[in-house]
Amino acid sequence: xxxxxxxxxxxxxxxxxxxxxxxxxxxxxxxxxxxxxxxxxxxxxxxxxxxxxxxxxxxxxxxxxxxxxxxxxxxxxxxxxxxxxxxxxxxxxxxxxxxxxxxxxxxxxxxxxxxxxxxxxxxxxxxxxxxxxxxxxxxxxxxxxxxxxxxxxxxxxxxxxxxxxxxxxxxxxxxxxxxxxxxxxxxxxxxxxxxxxxxxxxxxxxxxxxx
Numbered sequence: 001x002x003x004x005x006x007x008x009x010x011x012x013x014x015x016x017x018x019x020x021x022x023x024x025x026x027x028x029x030x031x032x033x034x035x036x037x038x039x040x041x042x043x044x045x046x047x048x049x050x051x052x053x054x055x056x057x058x059x060x061x062x063x064x065x066x067x068x069x070x071x072x073x074x075x076x077x078x079x080x081x082x083x084x085x086x087x088x089x090x091x092x093x094x095x096x097x098x099x100x101x102x103x104x105x106x107x108x109x110x111x112x113x114x115x116x117x118x119x120x121x122x123x124x125x126x127x128x129x130x131x132x133x134x135x136x137x138x139x140x141x142x143x144x145x146x147x148x149x150x151x152x153x154x155x156x157x158x159x160x161x162x163x164x165x166x167x168x169x170x171x172x173x174x175x176x177x178x179x180x181x182x183x184x185x186x187x188x189x190x191x192x193x194x195x196x197x198x199x200x201x202x203x204x205x206x207x208x209x210x211x
Contacts, residue, residue, distance in 0.1 A: 002087055003084050003087065004032075004085075004090055005090070005210060006090045006092070006127065006131070007089070007129065007133065007206060008094070008095040008129045008132045009094075010097040010133070010134055010135070011136060011177060012139065012170060013142060013146055013160055013163035014142030014143060014163070015135035015191045016137075016198060017135060018093060020135070024091055024199075027203065031089065032088060032089040033090045034092075034093075035075070035091070035093070036092065037068075037094040037095055037098065039071065040080070040092070043071075043074045044074040047070055047074070048071060051064065051067050051068065051071070052160055062109070064103055065109070068103065069123060072095070072096065072123055096116075096123075097132055097181070099116065100176055100177075100180045101177040101179075102162060102173050103116075105173060105175065106169050132186030133202055134178065134189065135189055136189060136190060137191040138192070139167050143170075
C-alpha cells in the first residue's frame with residue numbers, strides 16, 4: 001500500500017494555522033487525518049498540558065525541548081505512523097518546525113541544533129513530513145489576530161505561554177521558521193493575506209503531491 005501524504009502547517013500563533021486546517025477539513029472531509037502538536041495522542045496530550053501551562057512561568061528551554069520531543073515521539077507512534085502506513089493523508093498543525101523555531105532559535109539554544117537533527121532522525125525516520133508550509137506574518141499582525149480570537153471566544157487570557165512572549169522572542173521565532181523551511185525545502189507563504197487567498201496557495205502545493 002502506498003504511504004499517505006504527510007503535511008505540516010506551522011507558524012506564529014495567530015498566523016492562521018487553525019483556520020487553514022479547518023478549510024482543509026471542509027475540502028477533504030474524512031479523506032485525511034487531522035491532528036496537532038503538542039498532543040494528538042492521549043499521553044502526548046498530558047505532556048501538552050504541562051507545556052502549554054498559562055501560569056506565566058517559563059520552563060527551562062532544555063526541559064521544553066525534551067518534553068516536545070517526548071510528546072512528538074508518542075504522537076508519531078500512536079497516530080501519525082499508523083495512519084500513513086494505512087495510506088491515509090495526515091495534516092498536522094505544528095510539528096518539529098516549531099521546536100526548531102522556538103527552542104533552538106527563539107531561545108537562542110544553538111548548542112541544541114545538532115541534537116535537534118539527531119532527535120528528528122530518531123523520532124521520524126522515513127516518516128518525515130512530505131510538505132512543510134510556514135504561514136509567515138509579522139508579530140504585530142499575529143498578536144492582533146490572537147486578541148481578536150480571544151474576544152470572539154469571550155476569554156480574558158491566552159493559555160499559551162509561548163504566544164504571550166514579547167516581540168524580540170517572536171521575531172527570532174519567525175526567522176527560525178523561515179530558516180527551517182529553507183533547510184528542509186518547505187514553503188513560506190505570506191499569511192497576512194486573506195484566509196481564502198492563503199488556502200488557495202496551500203491547496204495548489206498539496207494538490208500537486210496528491211496527484
